[in-house]
Amino acid sequence: MSHADPARVEQVRANLHAARARIETACLKADRDPSEVSLIAVTKTHPASDVRILASLGVTDVGENRDQEAAPKAAETADLGLTWHFVGQLQTNKARSVASYADVVHSVDRAKLARALGERAEAAGRRLTCLVQVNLDEDSRAGVIGPRGGVDPADALELAARVEEQDALTLGGVMAVAPLGGDPSQAFARLKGVADRIRDRYARATMVSAGMTADLESAVARGATHVRLGTALLGDRGPIVG
Numbered sequence: 001m002s003h004a005d006p007a008r009v010e011q012v013r014a015n016l017h018a019a020r021a022r023i024e025t026a027c028l029k030a031d032r033d034p035s036e037v038s039l040i041a042v043t044k045t046h047p048a049s050d051v052r053i054l055a056s057l058g059v060t061d062v063g064e065n066r067d068q069e070a071a072p073k074a075a076e077t078a079d080l081g082l083t084w085h086f087v088g089q090l091q092t093n094k095a096r097s098v099a100s101y102a103d104v105v106h107s108v109d110r111a112k113l114a115r116a117l118g119e120r121a122e123a124a125g126r127r128l129t130c131l132v133q134v135n136l137d138e139d140s141r142a143g144v145i146g147p148r149g150g151v152d153p154a155d156a157l158e159l160a161a162r163v164e165e166q167d168a169l170t171l172g173g174v175m176a177v178a179p180l181g182g183d184p185s186q187a188f189a190r191l192k193g194v195a196d197r198i199r200d201r202y203a204r205a206t207m208v209s210a211g212m213t214a215d216l217e218s219a220v221a222r223g224a225t226h227v228r229l230g231t232a233l234l235g236d237r238g239p240i241v242g
C-alpha cells in the first residue's frame, strides 16, 4: 500500500462509503438487516493496485468476469487473503484455471460446466462454492437477443442437483443479471422464486447474487444477499481489449 496513489485511495474510499450507504438505505426500505447483504467488488478492467486499495479499505470479496484477467490479478494479490468470485460466462476449458484461484463461481449454467469444475477442483484439492446462474431474459431464451448466460428458470433445480453431486462443489444458491431494458424488479422477483425453490430442497443454498451498480436497490428489495458492484466503486471502465 505504500505506493498507492493517495488521490485514488480517497476516491475509492468515498465511492465505497457511498455504495455501502446505498445498500444500507435499500435494506432499511426493504425492512432487512444490512448485515444480510454482502458487497462484492467487481474489479474487471481495473488494475491489481485497485484490488489492494479495496482490501486496505476493508473489502474482502472481489469479482472478475474473464479468466485471462482474473488469474494474474488473483496471483498478484494472493497475499491479501481475499475471497475471489468468478462472475462471467465460463468455457469448460477454463475450468482448471478458475478452479485454482476462485472461491465462488457465480456463473454455472450447464451440467457439463458443473462436472468440469467439480473434477478440476477435486484434482487441485480445492472446494468451490457454485451458484446456478439463472437467465431472466425471456427474449434471449426465445433467441431474440442472443444468449446472455444462465439456465432457464425451469431447469435451475435440475442443474442445482448436478452441482450438488460433485464432491468438491458446494451449492451456494443462485445468481442472475437483470435483462437489458427490462424491469429489474420483476426479473429479481422471478429469481427469488427460483432461489426459494432451490433452498427448499438444499437448505444451505442461501445465496442470491443479484444487483449491480444500476439496480442494486431493486435487487436488495427482492432478497439479494450479494450485490456485485464495479462502476459504483471504481468508476467507468475503459473499452475491453483482448
Ligand SMILES: *Cc1c(COP(=O)(O)O)cnc(C)c1O
Pocket (backbone or CB within 6 Å): 042, 044, 065, 087, 088, 177, 212, 213, 214, 228, 229, 230, 231, 232
Ligand atoms: C461487470 C459486472 C458487474 C458489475 O457491474 P457494474 O454495473 O459496473 O456494477 C456485476 N456482475 C457481472 C456479472 C459483471 O460482469
